[in-house]
Amino acid sequence: MHISKELEKKIALPPATPVFVGEKKSEEVKITAAIYDEKSAEFEELKVEDLENILNYDKKLWIDVTGIHDEEAISKICDILGIHPLAAEDVLNTAQRVKVEDYDDHLFIVLKILLYDDNLEIDQLSVVLKKNLVVTFKEREYQIFDLIRSRLKKGGRIRKFGVDYLAYAIMDAVVDSYFEALLKISSEVEVLEDEVVSGNSALIGKIHGLKREILAFRNAVWPLRDVLSFFTRVEHDLIGEEVKVYYRDVYDHAVRLMEVLETQRELVVGLRELLLSVLSNKLNEIMKVLTMIATIFIPLSFIASVYGMNFKYMPELEWEYGYPTVLIVMAVIALVEVVFFKKKGWI
CATH class of the missing domain: 3.30.460.20 (CorA soluble domain-like)
Structure with a gap:
């Protein structure tokens, strides 16, 4: 009414x-x-x-x-x-x-x-x-x-x-x-x-x-x-x-x-x-996870961008084990970051 x-x-x-x-x-x-x-x-x-x-x-x-x-x-x-x-x-x-x-x-x-x-x-x-x-x-x-x-x-x-x-x-x-x-x-x-x-x-x-x-x-x-x-x-x-x-x-x-x-x-x-x-805390947790993921990928993106420049005289450009070595280095960096974040209690 x-x-x-x-x-x-x-x-x-x-x-x-x-x-x-x-x-x-x-x-x-x-x-x-x-x-x-x-x-x-x-x-x-x-x-x-x-x-x-x-x-x-x-x-x-x-x-x-x-x-x-x-x-x-x-x-x-x-x-x-x-x-x-x-x-x-x-x-x-x-x-x-x-x-x-x-x-x-x-x-x-x-x-x-x-x-x-x-x-x-x-x-x-x-x-x-x-x-x-x-x-x-x-x-x-x-x-x-x-x-x-x-x-x-x-x-x-x-x-x-x-x-x-x-x-x-x-x-x-x-x-x-x-x-x-x-x-x-x-x-x-x-x-x-x-x-x-x-x-x-x-x-x-x-x-x-x-x-x-x-x-x-x-x-x-x-x-x-x-x-x-x-x-x-x-x-x-x-x-x-x-x-x-x-x-x-x-x-x-x-x-x-x-x-x-x-x-x-x-x-x-x-x-x-x-x-x-x-809801605010839930959003903060989501943002926290996304921030951690972005932080992990920052050095990896840096390495990938460096080796993606394709200059003719770049070191390791024609190295037989260059690709797997870079992947291993990137994996180790990501792992170290994850361990560091856990020790700090961030994740």
Whole structure:
């Protein structure tokens, strides 16, 4: 996705204009609702027009929206749920940086979902936290959300505490997924460490690509600490004191993530320098061998050029054993040079 071209759609438009910026990753907009309390949890698939009725439930709600490419549908969903127009605009703009916005009666959080197979893909996740309501807007389905639904079905703290704990659980699952992506990157770094010593110049491209992926990873998650710090230090009606300790825990995970990510980035930079050093040493060895060969042949070339002048009165010109004698002398000179170079440790 070329973000710079995508963002041209928003030039000179009024604030809060709903414009989708990104790549379509779901065929349709799908809405799933989790209706739960401490005793039970129910899940329903909804249409946009069903949202007004479900808000009347006297239970905690999690409305999960998959597919954000439909500007009209997303705008209508945000309008029904009372989400600020500026937040609705940010939901549709997948080029947003990780952040948290306070709109008094609700909090709006932007996170990034990292998918790493052969290449790194970065999706956007938007989370809205209101009283007794959490709304998530995601570009496509992710396994971590199935795990959170499983926890809701089983019960425990996620059903006992308020929706602020559910928001924490979502953030914690996202941060944990970063470690999974980072583990795959670390495996690639280890493989490259073993291959770099071979001095294969083709590895430069792999190292450069991995460096770019780590940089994109870093840019996507670096602001996460500020977002999580907000939940640990700010007094807000939507965040209970008993849940803040859990936000501090995920904040610690984020700090650890940044430390490991920086280590991997430094390792990749070091691998590039190591590869260049190995290639340079390899080139030096080649030049050394070529220099030795040239040095050996310098006196031999001199002798051959002297006896190749063909003057009429040259000594040994008509000598019967002149040719083999010169060859023997040249061989002895070459042998002496080789022995001398070996004693010096040059070869």
